[in-house]
Amino acid sequence: MSDAPKNIVSPQTIEQVYKPMNRRTFLxxxxxxxxxxxGLVAALKPLLALEKGEISLDDLxxxxxxxxxxxxxxxxxxxxxxxxxxxxxxxxxxxxxxPMDGVQxxxxxxLTRCVGCxxxxxxxxxxxxxxxxxxxxxxxxxxxxxxxxxxAINLETSTAYYDxxxxxxxxxxxxxxxxxxxxxxxxxxxxPVQATWQEKDGIVVVDYNWCIGCRYCMAxxxxxxxxxxxxxxxxxxxxxxRNQDYLSNRIRPKGVVEKCTFCLxxxxxxxxxxxxxxxxxxxxxxxxxLDPNSEINYILNNKRVYILKEDxxxxxxxxxYFDV
Amino acid sequence: MRMRSTKxxxxxxxxxxxxxxxxxxxxxxxxxxxxxxxxxxxxLPQLPKVARPPAAQPQVGLATDAHLNKTPPRETKGxxxxxxxxxxxCMECHKLLKQPRWHYxxxxxxxxxxxxxxxxxxxxxxxxxxxxxxAFVDYDGSEIQEADVVLLCAKCHGTTYRDWQAGVHGRQNGxxxxxxxxxxxxxxxxxxxxxxxxxxxxxxxxxxxxxxxxAGGSARSSGESGTHP
Numbered sequence: 001m002s003d004a005p006k007n008i009v010s011p012q013t014i015e016q017v018y019k020p021m022n023r024r025t026f027l028x029x030x031x032x033x034x035x036x037x038x039g040l041v042a043a044l045k046p047l048l049a050l051e052k053g054e055i056s057l058d059d060l061x062x063x064x065x066x067x068x069x070x071x072x073x074x075x076x077x078x079x080x081x082x083x084x085x086x087x088x089x090x091x092x093x094x095x096x097x098x099p100m101d102g103v104q105x106x107x108x109x110x111l112t113r114c115v116g117c118x119x120x121x122x123x124x125x126x127x128x129x130x131x132x133x134x135x136x137x138x139x140x141x142x143x144x145x146x147x148x149x150x151x152a153i154n155l156e157t158s159t160a161y162y163d164x165x166x167x168x169x170x171x172x173x174x175x176x177x178x179x180x181x182x183x184x185x186x187x188x189x190x191x192p193v194q195a196t197w198q199e200k201d202g203i204v205v206v207d208y209n210w211c212i213g214c215r216y217c218m219a220x221x222x223x224x225x226x227x228x229x230x231x232x233x234x235x236x237x238x239x240x241x242r243n244q245d246y247l248s249n250r251i252r253p254k255g256v257v258e259k260c261t262f263c264l265x266x267x268x269x270x271x272x273x274x275x276x277x278x279x280x281x282x283x284x285x286x287x288x289x290l291d292p293n294s295e296i297n298y299i300l301n302n303k304r305v306y307i308l309k310e311d312x313x314x315x316x317x318x319x320x321y322f323d324v
Numbered sequence: 325m326r327m328r329s330t331k332x333x334x335x336x337x338x339x340x341x342x343x344x345x346x347x348x349x350x351x352x353x354x355x356x357x358x359x360x361x362x363x364x365x366x367x368l369p370q371l372p373k374v375a376r377p378p379a380a381q382p383q384v385g386l387a388t389d390a391h392l393n394k395t396p397p398r399e400t401k402g403x404x405x406x407x408x409x410x411x412x413x414c415m416e417c418h419k420l421l422k423q424p425r426w427h428y429x430x431x432x433x434x435x436x437x438x439x440x441x442x443x444x445x446x447x448x449x450x451x452x453x454x455x456x457x458x459a460f461v462d463y464d465g466s467e468i469q470e471a472d473v474v475l476l477c478a479k480c481h482g483t484t485y486r487d488w489q490a491g492v493h494g495r496q497n498g499x500x501x502x503x504x505x506x507x508x509x510x511x512x513x514x515x516x517x518x519x520x521x522x523x524x525x526x527x528x529x530x531x532x533x534x535x536x537x538x539a540g541g542s543a544r545s546s547g548e549s550g551t552h553p
Contacts, residue, residue, distance in 0.1 A: 117528050160532050161534050272496065
C-alpha cells in the first residue's frame with residue numbers, strides 16, 4: 001500500500017478517451033472517466049497519507065528490500081525508529097540481521113509433551129509486536145494451538161477456542177500450528193509483487209514496505225500461518241519489544257501481511273525463538289539442520305517425525321512427532 | 325531448657341512455637357529410637373535455627389528476555405524441611421536416627437506430607453542417601469549431590485536422560501548456537517515432583533476469542549466492530 005503506484009492514469013489519457021463528443025461516446029467517455037478517476041483517486045491515496053504525515057516520500061520511492069543499498073536501508077530503519085517513537089511512544093532499535101552461512105533452520109514439536117497451555121501463542125505476542133485490541137488478543141498471534149481428538153490427526157474436528165479449567169483434557173491432544181517455512185512455499189510464488197520470499201536460511205519473510213496487501217499469500221498458505229493488518233496496529237507502549245528487525249517484528253504498517261519468521265531477530269543472533277523459550281513442557285526443539293550435532297538433527301535421526309498436510313507437497317521445515 | 329534462638333530476642337510466641345516443634349520432634353524421635361531415648365528424656369535435642377538455603381536453581385534463559393515468562397512449571401523445594409515456620413536441615417534430625425529404614429509397617433511419624441506415587445519406585449532410600457540425607461544415593465552407594473539431582477533420575481530413566489542430554493527432553497533456554505552464547509537446561513525436578521512425577525495439568529492462558537478479528541471482529545472489546553473491509 002505504501003508502495004509506489006505503477007500505472008497512474010495520466011490526465012492526457014483521460015482526455016483522449018472523451019475526445020470525439022457525441023452522446024454515445026460522451027456517455028462512454030464519462031463512464032471511462034469515472035472509472036479512470038476512481039482509479040486515479042485510489043492510486044493517489046498514498047499521497048493523502050503522505051499529506052497527513054503517516055508516510056514519507058521515502059516510503060513511496062523506496063526500492064525493494066533486496067535492491068536497497070546498505071546506506072539506504074540504514075536510513076530507512078532510522079526513519080522507522082523515529083516514526084515508531086512518534087506514533088507509539090517507544091524508540092526501538094531496528095536492525096537487519098542477515099542469514100548466517102551454513103545455517104538452515106528446522107523446528108520440531110513433540111505432540112506427546114504438548115499440553116495445550118498456549119504459553120507459546122502469548123509469548124509470540126510479547127516478542128513480535130503484533131497488533132492487539134486488548135492485552136490478551138490472540139487474533140494476530142502467529143501460533144494457533146488446536147485441540148484435537150485422540151485417535152486421528154483430523155483438523156476438521158479440532159478447535160482453537162477450547163478453554164477448560166485445566167489442560168491437558170482426557171481424550172484430547174494439542175497441536176500448535178505456525179508457519180512451516182516451506183522449502184517449496186506456495187505463498188511466495190503467488191505474490192504478485194515479490195514482497196515475500198524465502199531467505200537462505202529457510203525463513204520466509206515479508207518486506208512490509210513492499211507488500212500491497214492483496215492477501216494472495218494468505219489464500220495460498222495451507223497452514224493458516226499469515227495474518228493481515230486490517231487496521232493500523234494498536235499496541236501499548238509497555239508491550240512493545242524494542243529489539244526489532246526490519247524483516248520481522250518491527251511494528252507493521254496498516255494493510256500488510258505478516259507472519260512467523262522463527263523470530264529471526266532472535267534466531268539469527270543465535271538465540272532460541274520466543275515460543276520455545278517459554279514452553280513449560282519442553283515440547284519444542286529448534287536448531288540448525290545442517291549441523292549434525294544439533295538438537296533438531298537428533299530428533300530427525302532418532303524420532304519418527306511426520307509432516308502436517310504432507311500431501312500438499314510444500315516441504316515444510318516444521319516437523320511433528322510423538323514420543324513415549 | 326535453653327534455646328539458642330532466645331539469644332536473638334525471639335518473641336515469646338515464637339519460642340512457644342519452637343517448643344511445640346521440639347516436642348513434636350521429640351515425639352518422633354521417641355517413637356523411632358524407642359529404647360535409647362528413655363534415659364535421655366529431659367534433655368531435648370537442641371536445634372539451631374537454620375536459614376532456608378536459596379533454591380539451588382540455575383538462572384533460566386537470558387536476562388535480556390524479561391518480556392518472556394520462562395518460569396519453570398515447578399518450584400523445587402530443596403533439601404530442607406520447614407515446619408511451623410522453622411527450617412531444618414535434614415541432618416539436624418537424621419544424625420540422631422541411627423538406623424535408616426527401608427520399610428515401614430506403620431505410617432511414618434515424620435514426613436507424612438510425602439506421598440510417594442512414583443510407579444514401582446516405592447522406597448525412599450532408592451533415592452535418598454541412607455546416611456547423608458542431604459544427598460541422594462547412587463547405585464554403588466556413593467552420594468549424588470543436590471545440584472546433580474539429574475544424575476539421580478538418570479539412574480533409572482536412562483533413555484530419558486539421554487534425550488535430556490541431547491537437549492530434547494525438558495527445556496533448553498538461551499542460545500541454540502553454542503558458539504554465540506550459553507544455554508541452560510531445566511533440571512528434571514523443575515518439571516517433575518520427584519515424589520509424584522507425573523507432569524501436572526495446568527491452567528491454559530486465555531484463548532482466541534470467537535470470531536477472530538479477520539472474520540468480522542466481534543472479538544473486539546472496543547465495540548467498533550466491522551469497520552474494516
